[in-house]
Amino acid sequence: MSDNISYTTEEIAKLLKISKLTVYDLIKKGELPSYRVGKQMRVDAIDLEAYKQRTKGIKIAARPIVVDPLVPFNPSASTNGLRPIVITGQDISLDVLANHIEKTISGVRPLRSFVGSLDSLISMYRGESDIVSTHLLDGDTGEYNLPYIRKLLVGSSYLVVNLLLRWAGFYVQQGNPHQIRGWNDLKRQGIRLANREKGSGARVLLDEQLRLHGIQPNQIQGYASEESNHLGVAGKVSSGEADVGVGIEKAASIVSNVEFIPLIQERYDLVMMRKPANRIWIEHVIQILKSDAFQNELRAIPGYDLSLTGQVLYET
DSSP: OOTTOEEEHHHHHHHHTOOHHHHHHHHHTTSSOOEEETTEEEEEHHHHHHHHHHHTTOOOOOOOOOOOTTSOOOGGGOBTTBEEEEEEOOOHHHHHHHHHHHHHOTTEEEEEEOOOHHHHHHHHHTTOOSEEEEOOEETTTTEESHHHHHHHTTTOOEEEEEEEEEEEEEEEETTOTTOOOSGGGGGSTTOBEEEEOTTSHHHHHHHHHHHHTTOOGGGSBTTTOEESSHHHHHHHHHHTSOSEEEEEHHHHHHSTTEEEEEEEEEEEEEEEEOOGGGHHHHHHHHHHHHSHHHHHHHHTSTTEEOTTTTOEEEEO
């Protein structure tokens, strides 16, 4: 088997017939050595084969592990001498954060997992992620994130830090031909929706607003049609396959023939588990969030409000 062959996490999941989250768990535990190329995590074929042989009870010599003094040595959590930090979410700001972590914190390797807010919190509860991003609206209180975090991470020790504020709202075609302005317009006959997948922040926002406005999902044409990201929703609107979709402002600036109608400013927060082994890198992450270098890079991206960035909003 050639040492030059490598696989993505999706390919590993298919080859082993397991979920992608299980792949991340194997990587986090150090059972599958990995590295990052751009936005992708990759596993070399030789390491995949070694893992398969070990599961069959065949002893394979492990690759050498270099211990960094920044990270308390834990063989089950080491990958090629680096402690992997799985960061969940889809916003580009998380890629910027991952780059800063890689450049400024020694002994760790940031890995990206592109999953929605609810799935991110569940993965943290299962011990499968380290930095979780979330933007979940509780319609009854108007509060973002904390009601969900408290319920899902009950009994855990964690802290919640703001990453940024951003606008969420409607994508409509240029010129807004259907004159869609607010949530009640979704009741109108013939309005076609491009929806997000269950568990995403945009889907939770929509479902909470439908509940508060007394709109039944089965009243809306296209409610069952799901896209996995904001660009997918905006693309459906742009092509005329849908009249409206819910998402963030940035996607509308990327996709042609799409106009954005702001409806709510959402708080996009990070959650990190407070464990002795995490203490040092968490301190460094907060320093990065507050740094001029990180914030200046985000300021170059339209649509972000950094007035709360780096503030600890809640901790247990």
